[in-house]
Amino acid sequence: MKKDRISINVIRRLPRYLRYLDDLAYKGVSRVSSSEMGKQMGLTASQIRQDFSCFGEFGQQGYGYNVDTLRRHIGTILGMSELRSAVIIGVGNLGRALMGNFDFDKYGFSLVAAFDLAPNVIGTEVFGLVVRDGSNFENFISEHDVDIAIMTVPKRNAHSVAKKLAAAGIKGIWNFTNIDLGISDSDVIVENVHFSDSLLSLSYFLSCQENDTEGKN
Amino acid sequence: MKKDRISINVIRRLPRYLRYLDDLAYKGVSRVSSSEMGKQMGLTASQIRQDFSCFGEFGQQGYGYNVDTLRRHIGTILGMSELRSAVIIGVGNLGRALMGNFDFDKYGFSLVAAFDLAPNVIGTEVFGLVVRDGSNFENFISEHDVDIAIMTVPKRNAHSVAKKLAAAGIKGIWNFTNIDLGISDSDVIVENVHFSDSLLSLSYFLSCQENDTEGKN
DNA sequence: TAGATTGTTAATCGATTAACAATC
DNA sequence: TAGATTGTTAATCGATTAACAATC
Numbered sequence A, B: 001m002k003k004d005r006i007s008i009n010v011i012r013r014l015p016r017y018l019r020y021l022d023d024l025a026y027k028g029v030s031r032v033s034s035s036e037m038g039k040q041m042g043l044t045a046s047q048i049r050q051d052f053s054c055f056g057e058f059g060q061q062g063y064g065y066n067v068d069t070l071r072r073h074i075g076t077i078l079g080m081s082e083l084r085s086a087v088i089i090g091v092g093n094l095g096r097a098l099m100g101n102f103d104f105d106k107y108g109f110s111l112v113a114a115f116d117l118a119p120n121v122i123g124t125e126v127f128g129l130v131v132r133d134g135s136n137f138e139n140f141i142s143e144h145d146v147d148i149a150i151m152t153v154p155k156r157n158a159h160s161v162a163k164k165l166a167a168a169g170i171k172g173i174w175n176f177t178n179i180d181l182g183i184s185d186s187d188v189i190v191e192n193v194h195f196s197d198s199l200l201s202l203s204y205f206l207s208c209q210e211n212d213t214e215g216k217n
Numbered sequence C, D: 001t002a003g004a005t006t007g008t009t010a011a012t013c014g015a016t017t018a019a020c021a022a023t024c
Helices: A008-026 A032-041 A045-053 A067-077 A092-101 A133-143 A155-167 A196-214 B007-027 B033-042 B044-055 B067-077 B091-099 B134-146 B155-167 B195-216
Strands: A064-066 A084-089 A109-116 A148-151 A172-175 A189-192 B065-066 B084-089 B110-118 B149-153 B172-175 B189-192
Touching: A008 A032, A008 A045, A008 A067, A008 B195, A032 A045, A032 A064, A032 A189, A064 A067, A084 A092, A084 A133, A092 A109, A092 B091, A109 A133, A133 A155, A133 B065, A148 A155, A155 A172, A172 B195, A189 B195, A196 B007, A196 B172, A196 B189, B007 B033, B007 B044, B007 B067, B033 B044, B033 B172, B084 B091, B091 B110, B110 B134, B134 B155, B149 B155, B155 B172
Parallel strands: A084 A109, A084 A148, A148 A172, A172 A189, B084 B110, B084 B149, B149 B172, B172 B189
Antiparallel strands: none
16 A cells, blocks of 8 residues: 655665666576565565555565566665766766766666866866866856756865755755755755765774674673 | 664764854854754754754753754764774765865765775875775775765666675775675664755756646646 | 753654465 | 355554653
């Protein structure tokens, strides 16, 4: 039974399901049960079935789930078939890493422009895109009705860039700067990739393990 | 009252508290109440007090929390005062982005070596480190008792690199490859930064908003 | 002192797990 | 048909919120 309001926890698990299913498909596996998935992913079969059931009925009693069907469903739920446009603001090493290695197409995004402020970068070609002058990305965004901006700019520019993006009508921001953007008043959707938050979690778990090990010795 | 087992949700909020407190300190604010924090961070005051109380008593009735004291406490909880060693495996654009822009020291980590497989990269100096031959990082890791490895290698190498790291006695892996490493049998702590998972969440929320807006028009 | 705000207990809410009828 | 496995309802568990005595 489709649910109206889906919890954030469920959403955050979907991409992982998808990666797992892609892997199965790659290995030539065409069907899978919730219990098999659970065993391999470290989740309960119940949770997996509950998660899927938020969006519809994708399985078959006595059989399980067809890998390809399920992949397609999850992909659609996640908006992968929407074909959205993206621009990247900041062509430093991180920006280049994304431009060169991240498969935007695979996830339904098309990278249509890249912006930077450095005079020696503007005009150069980076992974197939000529870098534009970052002092005026607003026009491009509103004219081309760009869906999302990828912010790979230095921290100090983050607030002002975010404000400009919101004003230009961007719909979402994929934020790699290590701060909270402070545009929660706008209806721009912000998805943060906070490297330091991630490293600090790792650091915490390392400390836990050290304490545990001490106790055991 | 200190708690024994802390939930993952609490841990994941701590780095954000820390960033907020750093910001306050930077602005010269020396005290803050849970309700003020809650208002600004979009959390309930209750939750903030509950979170802190997992680790001890850091506030004062009628006054609130001293910003500097609280920062120090949270930093310590997260292991920031431990001084751990890190190596980076894979000196591509992403590796360089981290080497050049990420302030490892600030979080208690020291980047002691960088490895890559490309002959034209090995031996070159990148942000103060001479890149070592990535075909033999195991010796270095076990000899220097390295704490964590940062994996910024191509997907196809991820599994084998992870296995070698585990065998060499690494304690944690900060994983930037877009896959689950499959070393859950070892006691290596893995912290994933899955770019695609993040983008797909953003994609989902964009789709939600589109549907909402349609409804309203 | 009076006002403010903590730390903590109790109440509520939501998420996960278990159980099972339905059915392929 | 018998076995397997779903989708869903009910039970449990845990996390968040509310309330308040303690006290600065």
